[in-house]
Amino acid sequence: MRLLGRAGGAALSLLMVAVLGFFLFRVVPGDPVVSMTRGRPTTPETQAALRAQFGLDLPLHEQFFRYFTSLLRGDLGTSFTFRRPVAEVVLERLGPTLLLVGTSTVIAVALGLWLGVLAAWRRGSAFDRVTTGVSLTLWAVPTFWLGMLLMMVTGDFFPSRGMRDTDTAPDFLSQALDVGHHLVLPSITLVAVVCAEYALVMRSSLLEELHAPYLTTARAKGLRDDLVRRRHAVPNAVLPAITLVFLRFGLVVSGAITTETVFSWPGLGLLFYDALTGPDYFLLQGLLVVTAGAVVVMNLLADVLHGVLDPRVKVV
Amino acid sequence: MLELRNLTVHYGQKRVVDDVDLALAPGRTLGLAGESGSGKSTVAMSVLRLLPRTARVDGQVLLDGEDVRTMSWGRLRAVRWASASVVFQGAMHALNPVRRVGEQIAEPMRLHGTPGSVAELLEQVELPRHKARAYPHELSGGQKQRVMIAMALACGPRLVIADEPTTALDVVVQAQVLALMTRLVAERDLALLMISHDLSVLAQTCEDLAVMQHGRLVERGRTREVVANPRHPHTAALTAAFPVIGDRRHRWAEPRPAPEPLLRVRDLVVDYGRTRAVDGVDLTVGHGEVVALVGQSGSGKTTLARTIMGLRRPSSGRVIFDGAEVPRGGRALKAFRRQVQLVLQDPSSALNPRHTVFEAVAEGLRVHGLREDEEALVTAAVERAELRPASLYLRSLPHELSGGQQQRVVIAGALVLRPRLLVADEPVASLDASVRGEVVALLLRLRRELGLASLLITHDLGLAWQIADRVAVMHQGNIVEQGPAEEVLLTPAHDYTRALLAAVPVLGPPATG
Numbered sequence: 104m105r106l107l108g109r110a111g112g113a114a115l116s117l118l119m120v121a122v123l124g125f126f127l128f129r130v131v132p133g134d135p136v137v138s139m140t141r142g143r144p145t146t147p148e149t150q151a152a153l154r155a156q157f158g159l160d161l162p163l164h165e166q167f168f169r170y171f172t173s174l175l176r177g178d179l180g181t182s183f184t185f186r187r188p189v190a191e192v193v194l195e196r197l198g199p200t201l202l203l204v205g206t207s208t209v210i211a212v213a214l215g216l217w218l219g220v221l222a223a224w225r226r227g228s229a230f231d232r233v234t235t236g237v238s239l240t241l242w243a244v245p246t247f248w249l250g251m252l253l254m255m256v257t258g259d260f261f262p263s264r265g266m267r268d269t270d271t272a273p274d275f276l277s278q279a280l281d282v283g284h285h286l287v288l289p290s291i292t293l294v295a296v297v298c299a300e301y302a303l304v305m306r307s308s309l310l311e312e313l314h315a316p317y318l319t320t321a322r323a324k325g326l327r328d329d330l331v332r333r334r335h336a337v338p339n340a341v342l343p344a345i346t347l348v349f350l351r352f353g354l355v356v357s358g359a360i361t362t363e364t365v366f367s368w369p370g371l372g373l374l375f376y377d378a379l380t381g382p383d384y385f386l387l388q389g390l391l392v393v394t395a396g397a398v399v400v401m402n403l404l405a406d407v408l409h410g411v412l413d414p415r416v417k418v419v
Numbered sequence: 420m421l422e423l424r425n426l427t428v429h430y431g432q433k434r435v436v437d438d439v440d441l442a443l444a445p446g447r448t449l450g451l452a453g454e455s456g457s458g459k460s461t462v463a464m465s466v467l468r469l470l471p472r473t474a475r476v477d478g479q480v481l482l483d484g485e486d487v488r489t490m491s492w493g494r495l496r497a498v499r500w501a502s503a504s505v506v507f508q509g510a511m512h513a514l515n516p517v518r519r520v521g522e523q524i525a526e527p528m529r530l531h532g533t534p535g536s537v538a539e540l541l542e543q544v545e546l547p548r549h550k551a552r553a554y555p556h557e558l559s560g561g562q563k564q565r566v567m568i569a570m571a572l573a574c575g576p577r578l579v580i581a582d583e584p585t586t587a588l589d590v591v592v593q594a595q596v597l598a599l600m601t602r603l604v605a606e607r608d609l610a611l612l613m614i615s616h617d618l619s620v621l622a623q624t625c626e627d628l629a630v631m632q633h634g635r636l637v638e639r640g641r642t643r644e645v646v647a648n649p650r651h652p653h654t655a656a657l658t659a660a661f662p663v664i665g666d667r668r669h670r671w672a673e674p675r676p677a678p679e680p681l682l683r684v685r686d687l688v689v690d691y692g693r694t695r696a697v698d699g700v701d702l703t704v705g706h707g708e709v710v711a712l713v714g715q716s717g718s719g720k721t722t723l724a725r726t727i728m729g730l731r732r733p734s735s736g737r738v739i740f741d742g743a744e745v746p747r748g749g750r751a752l753k754a755f756r757r758q759v760q761l762v763l764q765d766p767s768s769a770l771n772p773r774h775t776v777f778e779a780v781a782e783g784l785r786v787h788g789l790r791e792d793e794e795a796l797v798t799a800a801v802e803r804a805e806l807r808p809a810s811l812y813l814r815s816l817p818h819e820l821s822g823g824q825q826q827r828v829v830i831a832g833a834l835v836l837r838p839r840l841l842v843a844d845e846p847v848a849s850l851d852a853s854v855r856g857e858v859v860a861l862l863l864r865l866r867r868e869l870g871l872a873s874l875l876i877t878h879d880l881g882l883a884w885q886i887a888d889r890v891a892v893m894h895q896g897n898i899v900e901q902g903p904a905e906e907v908l909l910t911p912a913h914d915y916t917r918a919l920l921a922a923v924p925v926l927g928p929p930a931t932g
Contacts, residue, residue, distance in 0.1 A: 317515040320507055320570075323467050324527040325499035334526075338517050413517055414554040 106407065113403040120395040125170050127391070128384045135159065135384045139183045157181070157385070179389035184381050189389035193371065199266055200370030203286060203363070204355045207293035212348050214294065215301025216341070222302065223309035223340075224332055235306065238299035250292045250365040261287045264367045289366040293359055297351065304347055309340040342413050346405045353401030354394075420445045420610045421466065421503070421578055425478035428461050428470065428634075436461050437634040438478075445577060448604060448611040450621030450642065452657065453631035454851040455822070459614045462631070463580050466612070467499050482578070500527045503578035504571040506564075506600075508586055513567060514555040520566045521551025524573055533574045540569040544599060560716070561592035568600065572607070579604070581613040585620060589715045589878040594922035597624055616851060618657050619924040622646050630654045646926050658926060660852035662881035664908050671863055672886050672904070678705030681872050682727065682840060687736035689719075689726050696722040698896035699736070704840065707870040709862070711883035711904070713919065714893035720876050723893070724842050727874070728759055741839070757787050760833035764845035766825035770817040776801065777813040780832045787836065800835035803869075804828070805861055823854030830861065834869075841865075841873045847882060859885055880923050884908055892916045 136153050154160040157180075158169055173180070179189035218238075222231040241249070254263045262268070262285045271281045312318070313336070321331045363372030371390065378386040410416045421443040428436035436458040443449050453459040464470050465480055468487050480487040482502055490498065504527075507513035515523060521537045528535055538548040544565040555563055564584060571579050581600065585593040601624055604611045615621050621628055622642055629639035630653065638651040649655040662669040682704040689697040696719045704710045714720045725731045727738055729745050729752050738745040740759070746752045760783075763769040770779055780797045784790070801809040804827040817825055826846065833841060846862070847855040863886050865871045875887060883890050883904060890908060891901035892915065900913040911917045 316507060316513045319464075319469055320505070320513045321515070321526075323469055323499055323505045323507075325496040325501065325530055326526075327496065335515050335518075339515070342517075415516060415556050 106410070109403055109406045113399050116399045117396055120392060120399065121171065121174055124388050124392045124395070125167055128388045129163070129166075135183075138382055138384075157183070174392070179392065180385040182378075182383055182386040182389075184377070184383045184386065189386050192374065192386065193389060193393055196369060196371045196374045199368060200363070200372065201355065202282070203289055203368055203370055204293065204359055204372075206286070207290040207359075208297060208351055208355050210290070211294045211297035212301055212351070215298040216305045216344065218298070219302040219305025220309055220332070220337055220340075223306040223313065224336075226310065226313075231306075234302060238302045241295045241299040242303065244296075246292060246296055246359070246361040247365050249295060250289070250362055253288050253292055254365075257288065261285075263288055266369055285368075289359075289362050289368050292362050292365075301344065301348075304344050305340070308343050309336060312336050312340045315339070338412075342409065345409050345412065346402075349401045349405030349408070350398065352404075353398035355397075420447075420483065421612065422481040423462070423465075423478065424481065426462065426465060426480060427477040428458070428465060429475040429477075430473055435634050436465070439631075439634075439636050441629060441636070441639070443578070443610050443612055445610050446608045447627065448613065448625040449627045449629060450625030451612065451614045451629050451631065452616070452618050452621055454616055454657075454853065456633075457631040458634040459631050460582055463505075463582050463612065463614050466580060467503060467505065468495055469505075497531070500576065501531045501533070501574045502576055503580060504574065504576045506567050506571045506579060506581040506584045508583045514563060516555055519552055519554055520558070521553075524551070524566065524570045527570070528573050531574050535573065535575075537569075540573060541566075543572065543603065544569045559592075560588050561596060564588065564592075564596050565599065568596075568603065572603065575607075576609070578610045578612065581611065583615055584613070586615070586617070590880065590919060590922040590924075591715050593620070594924070597924070600624065617924070618646070618852075619661055619926050622926045623924045630657065657852055660856055661926060662885045663925070664880060664884045664920065664923065669881075669885055670905075671860070672709060672888055675888065678708050680704070681706045681708070681741060682874070683737075683739040684723075684727065685737045685739065687723070687726065687738065688734045689722050689731060690734045691722075695896055697726065697733075700893075700896075700898050702891055702898060702901070704872050704874055705888075706839075707866055707872050708888050709866060709873045709875060709886050711875045711877060711887035711890045712893055713877055713880060713883055713890060715878060715919075718893045719896040720893045721844060724761075724844060724874065724876050728761060728842055729755060753787070757783075757836045758838050759840045759842060760836060760838040762826075762829055762833055762841060762843040762846050765849045766822065766829045767817065767849075769829050770825060772817055774816075775813065776806075776815050776817075776820075776828050776831075779817075779828055780835050783832055783836045789836075796835055797831075800831040801828075803834050803865070804831035805857075806831065821854070822850050823858060826850060826854075826858055827861070830858075830865075834865070839870075839872060841871055842876070843873055844876045845879070846875070846877075848877070848879065862886060880908065880919060892919065 135157070136150050136159065139153060140150065151160070158166055161169070170180070177190060179193070181187065182189050182192055185192050218234050222234040225231050266285050267278065267281045271277050318331060318335055321335045326334070360372040360375050362368070363370045364376045367373065371394070374386070375390055378390060423439055423441040426436055426439045427434065439462060441449070441462070451459045451462065461470065461474070465476055466482065466487065470476065476488060482498060487495065487498070514520060524537050524540060527533070537551050541548055541550060546562060546565050546569070550558065550562065558566065567584070584600065585596050588596060597620065600611070603609070611625070613621060613625055625642055627639065628642040628645045630637050630645070630651065632653045638645060638649065638654045645654060646658060649658055680703045684700055684702040687697055687700045688695065698719075700723060702710070702712075702723075712720045712723065722731065726733050732747065740755060746755055774782070777797055780800055781793055784793055784796060789796070797813070798809040801812060806812045806824060806827050812820070812824070817828070820828065843862070847858050850858060859882065862873060866873065875882070877883060887904045889902060890904045891898050892907065892913065893899070894915045900907055900911065900916050907916060908920065911920060
């Protein structure tokens with residue numbers, strides 16, 4: 104019952120995202136055709152032709168109907184900077200983003216939760232003070248600045264632009280090593296920022312549980328300190344962090360706009376940046392629908408998982 | 420078996436346990452009584468060295484002749500649960516909410532390599548085997564307490580420490596749990612150290628009794644003698660604070676002629692989904708009358724009260740207040756709510772921790788748009804609730820006040836709106852015996868001076884005996900018996916009322932000698 108309700112809610116959210124995606128880019132000021140043809144001499148005839156090509160001359164409700172029916176078919180329209188279907192462009196960039204942001208997020212979540220647990224368990228210790236201090240600093244520092252700093256510090260040791268070099272041998276191993284080499288700096292940047300957030304969240308969540316009576320019960324039973332922590336404290340304290348983790352997984356798809364831009368990583372984040380500088384309305388619209396949809400779906404997954412991990416929440 | 424020598428515990432500069440000497444022989448039962456802050460739980464926790472690191476423990480804690488204070492961590496872990504185990508207050512959060520109770524019972528057995536089965540332990544505490552697969556939230560308070568007991572017995576210890584094992588359970592369940600503990604302690608020849616603020620609970624279970632006050636042991640002896648002839652004034656105060664049903668000296672309500680009805684409930688039915696919580700109830704509260712609604716948890720008494728206050732819609736039936744039907748919504752409902760005010764059980768959670776006394780009391784006035792003379796009205800209400808002079812308390816935050824003072828703030832918040840009916844849900848259940856008497860007296864004085872009627876929801880029959888004019892007994896959504904307090908409590912007509920009365924613990928020698 105509950106699951107059905109949640110799924111219904113998620114479906115409604117997706118619908119809202121689709122509607123919002125359409126109208127948001129219709130109410131922003133500026134004429135798409137003008138920005139499309141910026142810097143080129145145009146005649147009113149070519150402008151009219153472009154309008155007709157993108158369906159911008161139709162009444163609003165007809166535009167919406169076209170947009171919505173094609174959206175259901177998986178067609179997100181055509182990007183006018185790339186002159187290709189938006190869906191195709193997005194799909195092409197999905198791989199690099201998943202590689203960079205996906206791996207970084209998994210590492211960051213694991214590392215962050217672990218650091219947070221240790222810091223809370225030894226609250227007030229030197230370890231706690233250092234972890235919390237460093238986390239707060241990393242969280243506060245602007246991502247692009249951190250990225251640029253890393254580039255400067257490491258010099259030429261790690262590549263700082265793009266995903267692969269043009270002159271690498273075509274065999275799989277060399278290619279993989281090259282990509283991995285390029286991956287180092289942007290993923291360190293991302294891990295540092297995201298991991299700090301998790302360390303802080305997990306730390307405060309576990310601190311809330313530290314005085315729970317069931318931990319005294321566990322100690323009285325004769326459990327070792329680390330067993331008290333692993334078996335009793337963490338399974339309870341991790342519950343509030345679950346939602347946050349999955350929200351972050353949802354954001355993976357939107358890429359890391361600043362990090363990808365700083366390191367010219369050819370992912371969705373950089374695509375977002377390029378679409379904004381256009382501005383490429385159809386591309387932005389498509390990106391919005393895809394990324395917001397990912398967040399909604401991940402949130403639904405978080406709900407389901409929360410029900411599995413916490414017996415007090417009824418899933419069915 | 421267990422011996423405490425000159426046990427002293429400090430938290431920082433504060434001495435919470437002061438030079439306590441206690442001894443418990445194998446197979447004996449000892450009750451440790453005291454109010455909150457007397458240090459009784461600190462004594463209990465020091466036995467297995469479970470106090471937080473900030474505590475400084477001096478003296479000796481000898482368990483089977485070995486000092487717990489100087490044990491290595493490994494030795495201490497081996498002793499914990501195997502030599503002595505603890506029955507915590509299971510109704511609260513002493514069980515891990517995300518693990519099955521069976522796993523939690525089995526955990527110490529695996530740890531200490533004790534043979535045995537969870538199913539057998541559950542049978543011993545009279546729970547069906549399949550409950551091993553349940554999570555704590557799926558069990559009732561009494562069942563959780565049974566799980567705690569099964570867990571404590573898992574490694575066959577010779578000493579069991581029970582820390583407030585029946586607090587927060589209603590009388591009937593409390594009686595069952597106490598009977599179970601008494602039986603198991605006798606069968607297994609266990610030594611029992613039981614901690615409670617409730618002298619009557621200890622009197623029923625323990626052969627010996629020790630009383631603590633301000634960290635010191637003020638009296639100890641055979642339970643029978645201590646209860647009958649208390650030598651220390653604090654013990655005397657504790658024994659006197661417990662109302663004995665049938666004792667005229669403990670009946671504070673004066674007899675008065677039957678008043679005109681203020682609130683009338685007629686054939687009220689309230690459903691929660693498919694569950695019928697209140698099933699055709701008739702109830703009357705007169706002007707200035709104190710009516711006690713007694714019953715076990717789950718009997719529907721709180722639902723009935725919420726419906727009377729207009730917080731829930733009845734499925735059918737009528738609630739008539741001062742001759743008019745209680746409005747279902749809008750301005751009229753708001754006006755009605757002003758006349759009926761609620762006092763909850765736990766003042767520390769009923770008060771917003773960041774609101775001063777003044778803000779807490781003034782909130783009702785603000786909600787009802789009575790902004791004139793706010794200061795004067797609040798001061799008057801606070802003084803009515805006997806926080807005098809009010810200026811001393813108005814700027815205080817809840818955590819700076821004692822439990823009794825907090826409850827007075829809650830009462831002041833109700834009084835400031837000049838209500839005509841007070842609905843009080845277990846108003847003294849979380850208070851210490853000495854404070855409890857004062858709050859009870861306050862409720863009576865308000866009735867006398869303001870003509871304030873009260874509907875008292877409680878499972879505490881002693882409280883009903885102290886102040887109620889009339890008593891209504893609720894069982895499974897029905898009122899099975901109602902009438903003048905003396906009639907219902909002294910000559911009960913219904914079997915259920917008799918069962919409730921039989922479950923009330925009395926000060927006296929333990930049932931099993």
